[in-house]
Amino acid sequence: MSQSLLIxxxxxxxxxxxALLPMRLQYGPGLTLLILAPPVIGFIGYQHGWLVAFGGVLALVSMFRRPLRHGIAKLRGQKPEAPK
Known part of the structure; x- marks a missing residue:
C-alpha cells in the first residue's frame, strides 16, 4: 500500500x-483536519499527479463548504451565525 493511500x-x-461527535465538540478536531488537509492533498498529488490532487481539493471543498463559508464571511467582516 502506498504511503499516500495510508495517510x-x-x-x-x-x-x-x-463527524460522529456532537456539533459543539467538532470545532477543534475539525479545524485540525482542515489545516492538515492541504499537506495531505499535496502529498497525494506529488505521488499520483495533479488530477488526483484536484479531485482531493474538490472533495475537501465539498466536505468543508459550510465552515469555509463561515470563515470567509468572518474575514469579510460579516457576523455569520454559528450552528447550534
Missing part, C-alpha cells in the same frame, strides 16, 4: 469520527 485513509477515518 489519506487515516485522514478520512479521523474525519468520520469527528
Amino acid at each position: 489519506a485513509s487515516l485522514w478520512v477515518l479521523a474525519g468520520t469520527i469527528v
Whole structure:
C-alpha cells in the first residue's frame, strides 16, 4: 500500500469520527483536519499527479463548504451565525 493511500485513509477515518461527535465538540478536531488537509492533498498529488490532487481539493471543498463559508464571511467582516 502506498504511503499516500495510508495517510489519506487515516485522514478520512479521523474525519468520520469527528463527524460522529456532537456539533459543539467538532470545532477543534475539525479545524485540525482542515489545516492538515492541504499537506495531505499535496502529498497525494506529488505521488499520483495533479488530477488526483484536484479531485482531493474538490472533495475537501465539498466536505468543508459550510465552515469555509463561515470563515470567509468572518474575514469579510460579516457576523455569520454559528450552528447550534
